[in-house]
Amino acid sequence: MTDVRIAGVGLTKFGSHPERTGRDLFAEAALAAREDAGVSRDDYEEIFYGNFMGELAEKQGHQGPVMAEAAGLDCPATRYEQACASAGVAFRQAVATIRSGAADVVLAGGMERMNNLGTAEVTQSLAIAADELFEVRAGVTFPGAYALMARAYFDAFGGDSEDLAHIAVKNHANAMQNDYAQFHREITVEDALESPVVADPLTLYDACPITDGASAVVLVSDDYAERHGLDAPVSVTGSGQGGDKAALQDRPHLARTPAATKAADSAYADAGIGPDDVDVAEVHDCFTIAEVLALESLGLYDHGEGVGAAARGETTRDGDLPVNLSGGLKAKGHPVGATGTAQIVEMTKLLRGDHGNSDAVPDARVGVTHNAGGTVASAVVHVLEVDR
């Protein structure tokens, strides 16, 4: 099996860019990744592209060819839709394609345009990731679904809104050093606790913002990197995906996300590591409670222990296991279909040393990314390792 290396990464600045087209956003990220990689245009063999709600936001289906043009490439391009895990599954297919020997150079990425819709329309659009018959018709919004999980978590394991507020505070603080983040504003626990209720017990500061943005990654085979003398110190050593029932009501436990556990177990086995080997993590904190569920599913914390990790200072910048040094979805932003590969971009830069927060993890060797779709009915986990 061929080893996979990350040759280049690119992002747009995340934020509110309602006037920018999806193709323009993706072009910016893809061209940045291509420039970072320094790979000949003719060598790109395939594009794996994630997008969730393009039909709703831009009335644009069949986005693969549109985005290949935008990226300035002449190769087949396929769109992957898996809600908030769209780019995560696109990246996983890119990894599999190189490992199989079917290609030596591919581009993986994602894009989401959201702010051209109003808050109400975005809320409706995001809800289509839930079960239409059994959840959406019963008033379950995306924040509402995570609120159901948060209350179930507090009941099963303890913890409270103040614990969650510490996660928001941590991720806002981390985003201060990330030029690409949507927010550059520190907040306090009091700010978070006093912010308006969205779906109780979750408030505005428990939720990620509505974000426009794109991300892209150039993946190459180890052999190609060697032949062309590429500077590509970060490898993808593990990949895993897990699935669960679409609706919360069909799961045995409302405060656990076993799809992510399955994805993590596969990715760890693939990489030949265990959770104790992880030095740094980027996890899917679409809501603060989601970071808790992620840490526990990844085996980084026991059930019930993850909720206090930020408050105890263990997952902060200076903690033993920094989590979401990018600012996370919470403060970096969450352009839904771009998030999976945005996490790969952030982790690659953290490991190779050119991220604004790389100085928090100077000796990190193993990084893990966790990207989730819906209420974690889909989960994708990747292990990245850097040559040191």
Place this chain on the structure above:
Amino acid sequence: MTETGYDEWLAAIADGEGYYLACPDGHGSLPPRRSCPHCGAAELTAEPLPETGEILTFTEVHVPAPNFADEAPYVTAIASFGPVKLTGVVRDLPADEVDLGTTVSVGVGENATTDEQLLVFRPASE
């Protein structure tokens, strides 16, 4: 829009004759189904839904989607009814009186925004 299987199930609940689907191993699921989502068994039979359920978790939604614009704030809950769990909107009970473990009955109500039918929980009479 007609949703064969689901529409009949909702109508049965409205008539007080709610049911769930059971496989030979006792797993519960809701229609439309052709196989058990838990074990894959193909033999599914309709069994009567328990008359009351217990709220397992809930949220009061303050920021609604457009399809619930005229309902907000409203309480959505997941309640266990024997081998299945249902998701519905809590009616006839003030939000501050909804709690984990509250016993509810299930019925069908109308969404004030869309006029569509939806699953509702009401406090079960003692």
